[in-house]
Structures are given as structure tokens and as C-alpha cells.
Amino acid sequence: xxxxxxxxxxxxxGAFCVGGGYASMPLIQASVVDTYHWLSMSEFVNIFxxxxxxxxxxxxxxxxxxxxxxxGVGGAIAATVGFVTPSFFLGIILAYVFLKYGNIGPIRGxxxxxxxxxxxxICAASLSFIWLAIWNVDDIPTDWSTYSLAAVFILxxxxxxxxxxxxxxxxLVGSGVAGLALGLLGLLPV
Amino acid sequence: xxxxxxxxxxPQRDAHFFWILFKSTFIISAFTVGGGYVIIPLLKAKYVxxxxxxxxxxxxxxxxxxxxxxxxxxxxxxxxxxxRMAGILGTLTALLATVLPPLITLSIIAYCYDxxxxxxxxxxxxxxxxxxxxxxxxxxxxxxxxxxCKRKQLLPALIIIATFIGSVVFDLNIMxxxxxxxxxxxxxxxxxxxx
Numbered sequence: 001x002x003x004x005x006x007x008x009x010x011x012x013x014g015a016f017c018v019g020g021g022y023a024s025m026p027l028i029q030a031s032v033v034d035t036y037h038w039l040s041m042s043e044f045v046n047i048f049x050x051x052x053x054x055x056x057x058x059x060x061x062x063x064x065x066x067x068x069x070x071x072g073v074g075g076a077i078a079a080t081v082g083f084v085t086p087s088f089f090l091g092i093i094l095a096y097v098f099l100k101y102g103n104i105g106p107i108r109g110x111x112x113x114x115x116x117x118x119x120x121x122i123c124a125a126s127l128s129f130i131w132l133a134i135w136n137v138d139d140i141p142t143d144w145s146t147y148s149l150a151a152v153f154i155l156x157x158x159x160x161x162x163x164x165x166x167x168x169x170x171x172l173v174g175s176g177v178a179g180l181a182l183g184l185l186g187l188l189p190v
Numbered sequence: 191x192x193x194x195x196x197x198x199x200x201p202q203r204d205a206h207f208f209w210i211l212f213k214s215t216f217i218i219s220a221f222t223v224g225g226g227y228v229i230i231p232l233l234k235a236k237y238v239x240x241x242x243x244x245x246x247x248x249x250x251x252x253x254x255x256x257x258x259x260x261x262x263x264x265x266x267x268x269x270x271x272x273x274r275m276a277g278i279l280g281t282l283t284a285l286l287a288t289v290l291p292p293l294i295t296l297s298i299i300a301y302c303y304d305x306x307x308x309x310x311x312x313x314x315x316x317x318x319x320x321x322x323x324x325x326x327x328x329x330x331x332x333x334x335x336x337x338x339c340k341r342k343q344l345l346p347a348l349i350i351i352a353t354f355i356g357s358v359v360f361d362l363n364i365m366x367x368x369x370x371x372x373x374x375x376x377x378x379x380x381x382x383x384x385x
Contacts, residue, residue: 016368018260022330026357030364046316049323050299055223056292059262064293068300076297080289084269087261091269092281094255106376111258112384113375116346117368119334120354126324126331127358133324151321158325169223172322179318180311190313 002071003078009036010063010082018111019118021058026125028062033138038070041138045129053172059083130155136189150188154178203276208283210241211275215268215287220295229264229288230256233271243275264288345378 009031017024025048032038039047051061060080067079094107128139134151135141157178158171182188214236222229230253237243244252252274256266265288272284306312338346349371356362375384 012365014261016260016365017262018258018368021262022327024262025327027364042320045320045323046303048327049316049319050303051296052323052326053223054292054295054299055221056219056295057229057262057264057288060265060289060292061296064296065300065303068297069303073297076293076300080293084261084265084285084289087259087266088269088281088285090259090261091256091266092273092278094259095252095270095273098251098255106380107258108385109378109380110372110376112379113349113371113373114368116338116349117353117371119331119338120350121357121364121367122327122334123331124354124357126328129320129324129327133321151317154318154321155325155328158322159329162325162329168326171325172319175322175325176315176319179316179321180314183310183314183317188314188317190310190317 003074005036006067006071006075006078007082007085010067010079011085013059013063014083015086017059018114022122023118024059024062026121028059028066029125029128032066039066041128041132042136043069045132049172052168148188150182154182154188203280207276208279211243211272211280212283212287214241215284216291219264219288220291230267233267237271237275244271248274343384345374346384349374 013024013027013031017027029041029044033041033044047062047065048058050065051058054061060083063079063083064076067074067076069075071078131137131139131141133155134147135144136146136148136151141147154175158175161171161174162168179188183190215233218229218232218236222232234246234249234253238246238249249271252270253267256270257263259266265285268284268288269281272280272282274280276283307316335350338350353367353371356367357364
């Protein structure tokens with residue numbers, strides 16, 4: 001049953017994503033794109049983009065979008081409820097323990113080990129994003145010569161702007177405009 | 191803090207409290223673009239400064255837990271702050287109010303997506319935005335790497351390299367990798383220098 005499967009998959013994402021919205025991306029990708037092929041990498045990156053520009057936490061936005069695309073409103077609810085279920089129980093337990101004993105010592109150690117793990121998982125996810133942005137393929141490019149120069153240009157320009165502290169929404173809107181302009185000139189194939 | 195005091199921390203809340211809690215949280219969640227780090231100060235402004243439901247120090251402690259815990263930071267904050275203010279019922283109210291707005295917005299967008307994606311113009315815009323979104327995640331990756339490198343610690347560096355190789359080269363299940371790294375942290379990284 002698709003609802004139960006969605007619930008369970010997002011439960012796992014919710015239980016293992018440590019470090020906020022970006023950290024949930026590699027996990028959602030692993031399940032939704034790589035394992036179940038519910039979405040293509042291109043659709044997944046579009047969801048990530050849209051989630052950045054709409055109100056609400058990225059993780060919940062992604063869960064809702066994926067759920068709706070796969071199984072309608074019921075799917076969206078199943079995915080979202082799945083996503084927050086682990087936090088719900090863990091949050092109540094931790095709040096209780098913290099209020100009672102004032103520290104969460106051993107948990108802190110585990111979290112110290114997870115922080116570097118999140119760094120490498122986000123770097124690994126960046127690679128998948130780069131394959132798609134520049135070579136327009138879902139996985140490691142088989143033919144490296146098929147890169148799009150226009151895409152390299154937009155990507156490099158966006159990174160430059162972000163390093164210069166330009167706002168996220170401004171960069172995304174700018175890259176959309178650049179995509180349209182270069183697309184209309186026939187320089188960026190879709 | 192003893193058990194009695196702890197229980198006393200949640201006074202009988204009336205229906206009006208839950209309605210105000212739901213309404214204010216819903217509005218914040220509906221109009222805040224940018225996730226947890228933007229939402230938390232807004233929640234604090236409502237709960238602490240406007241309604242005095244919890245104290246400033248309480249909020250800091252609770253938010254520290256919310257950020258450390260797995261899951262979405264905004265939802266975690268709602269869960270923990272809700273619990274602090276009014277027990278399980280407070281958690282459910284705050285969580286529902288946080289989750290509903292994105293659930294509604296994104297369901298609508300998801301339904302429109304298939305319609306919009308037919309257009310070549312939209313495809314071109316989204317193609318450009320894919321490059322922008324890639325820049326976003328690359329930028330986050332760079333920031334995190336730089337921050338870790340500055341600490342000049344061997345164990346975290348080994349975890350970064352091993353996890354990256356495990357995930358990219360050997361295609362191992364991410365959840366197992368996270369579990370292993372968490373266990374390593376639990377045993378070897380409890381010292382304050384790793385915080």
C-alpha cells in the first residue's frame with residue numbers, strides 16, 4: 001500500500017536527518033529518486049528549488065510535494081505525518097529528560113559524530129545536483145563532453161553571488177531569468 | 191527540577207490558549223520563507239515577548255535541543271516548545287499549526303506543477319533555477335567543509351572522508367552510514383572539544 005510505504009520512507013528520513021533542511025535532501029533523494037524511482041533527479045531538484053521559494057520548512061515542503069505527486073493529498077499527508085513522527089516522540093522524550101535532569105550528555109556525543117557525516121552527505125548530494133545542472137543527466141555522466149557551457153556560467157555566477165552574501169531568493173530568481181534568456185537564445189537546451 | 195515542579199510547569203490551559211497558540215503559529219509558518227533559523231526568532235517573539243507563555247532562558251534551552259535533534263528544526267521547535275507550554279496537547283497544537291500551511295501550499299503547487307511544466311518557457315526558467323539550486327547546495331557544502339577544516343581535528347576529518355567514499359564510491363545506504371557515525375560519536379566524541 002502506497003500510503004504506508006510513503007509514511008514509512010519519510011519516517012526513516014525524519015529519524016535520520018540531523019542538521020536541518022539541507023540534511024534531509026540526501027536522504028529524500030536516496031529513497032525517492034534512487035531506490036523507488038518515484039521522481040526523476042530533475043523533478044527532485046525542481047522540488048528543492050520550489051521548496052526554497054515557498055514558505056515553510058524545506059523538509060516538509062519536499063515531503064508534501066513528493067507525497068502529492070505520488071499519491072495525491074493522501075500521499076502528502078502520509079509523507080508529512082511520517083516525517084514528523086520520529087521528532088514527535090523523540091522531542092517529547094528529550095524535553096522531558098532535559099527538564100528533569102538538565103542534560104543530554106551521551107546524545108551530545110552521538111551528535112558530534114553526526115555533524116561531520118552530514119557535511120559529506122551534503123557534498124555527495126551536491127555532486128548529483130552538479131551532474132544534473134551541467135550534464136542534464138541523473139547520475140555520473142557517461143560522456144563528459146556533453147556539458148552545457150551556459151549551465152556552467154549560471155552555476156558559477158550563482159555560487160559567486162551566494163559567496164558575496166546575495167539572498168537565496170534573489171539568486172534563484174536571477175538564475176531563472178538567466179535560464180530563460182539563455183534558453184531563448186538557444187544556448188541552454190531543455 | 192523535581193517531578194512535582196515539572197508537572198506544575200504546565201498549568202491548566204483553556205481552549206482560548208490553544209486557539210491563540212494555533213493561530214499565531216499557523217500565521218508564522220504560513221508566511222515565513224527560509225525554514226527553521228528564520229522561524230525560531232519569530233516563535234520566540236510571540237511565545238516569550240508577546241504572550242509570556244515561557245521564559246527566554248527556557249526557549250534557548252529548548253531550541254538547542256530542537257536543533258540538535260533529527261528532523262525539521264521548525265517542527266522540532268514547535269514540538270518541544272508546545273510541550274513546555276502545555277504538555278502533549280500543546281505539542282499537537284503547535285505541530286499541526288506548523289505543518290498545515292506548507293502542506294496546503296505545496297499540495298496546490300504540486301497539482302499545478304504538471305500543468306506548468308508543459309510550457310517551454312517554464313522549462314527554461316526551471317532549467318536555470320536548477321543551476322541556481324545547485325549553487326545553493328554547493329555553497330552550503332563549502333561553508334560546512336570550511337567550518338570543519340578550521341577546527342583541525344583528525345576524527346571528524348576521517349568521518350567526512352570515509353562517509354563520502356562510502357556514499358559516492360561504494361553506494362552504501364546513507365542510513366547505515368549515519369548510524370555508524372553516530373555510534374562512533376557516542377563512544378569517541380563526547381569530549382567538549384568536539385561540540
